[in-house]
Amino acid sequence: MTIRDVFRVCCCAFLGASIASVAQGQACSNALDLCGQTDTTAVLGSPLDLPGSAALAGVFDASRVQVIHFHTTFFGQFAEPSEPAKVVLSALSCEAPLVARVFQPNPLDECNAEEFAVASELWTVSTDTILTTALLLQNTDYVLLLGSSAADCAVDVRLEGLAMSIDACCTSSIDYGESTTVDVLGSDPDLGFDWTPLELAQMVDNQLA
Known part of the structure; x- marks a missing residue:
């Protein structure tokens, strides 16, 4: 068992600005926030009623x-300024084909489809x-749209790749019953990042670690 198997850090952007469901529509109200290397099940139960959704005609x-x-x-200095992400789709249950596409939204109006820029x-x-996206910018918000012509399709979704990863430590192995100390440098909390589990985080200079 390696340190990567035992210690996994999920740094997920806080996207919790409240959105009025009446103004934004059901699709926006039912949106999911997803960290890298985290599994979730998406159920396509909402109509495509995003603000400006007419702009998606022929695109999605x-x-x-x-x-x-x-x-x-x-990614900092350890990678190129932009990196692709991998969208892992599995356990698809749908009576019609599933369509998927990644967009870069306006960070101040993330559900406004008129301002979506295609990223895959x-x-x-x-x-x-x-599936592999186009090159994605670091420290940037994106939207993954999953859709179908059939109702209540379900699919398991996972995001992988350097664009969604944090390299926590070393490649040392830990034997059963042994322990080790892991130092992980995070991002400025003023940018809106959360650490999980929070009780293991502490401030180092101006960053959580």
């Missing part, structure tokens, strides 16, 4: 959708698959 066509918000990590190809999926 579906009658039922699930909106997923995610935030890329800060349009994928059509009918079985388990791994």
Whole structure:
């Protein structure tokens, strides 16, 4: 068992600004926030009623959708200024093909489809698959749209890749019953990042670690 198996850190952007469901629509109200290396099940139970959704015609066509918000990590000097993310889709249950696409939204109006910038190809999926986005900017908000013409489709979703990862430590192995100390440098909490589990975090200079 390696340290990566035992110690996993999820740094997820706080996207918790309240959104009025009447103004934004059901799709926005039912949006999910997803960290990297975290599994979730998306159920396409909402209509495509995002503000400005008419702008998606020919770009993303579906009658039922699930909106997923995610935030890329800060790769710093250890990688290129932009990196792709991998969208892992599995356990698909749907009577029609699933379509998926990643967009970069306006960070001040994340549900406004008129301001979406395309950040991936349009994928059509009918079985388990791994999709790769275009190069994504670091420390940036993105939207993954999943859609179908069928109601109540379900699919397991996972985001992977350097753009969604934090390299926590070393490659040392820990034997059963042994322990070790791991130092992880995080981001400025003023930027809106949360550490999990929070009780293990402490301030180092101006950053959580």
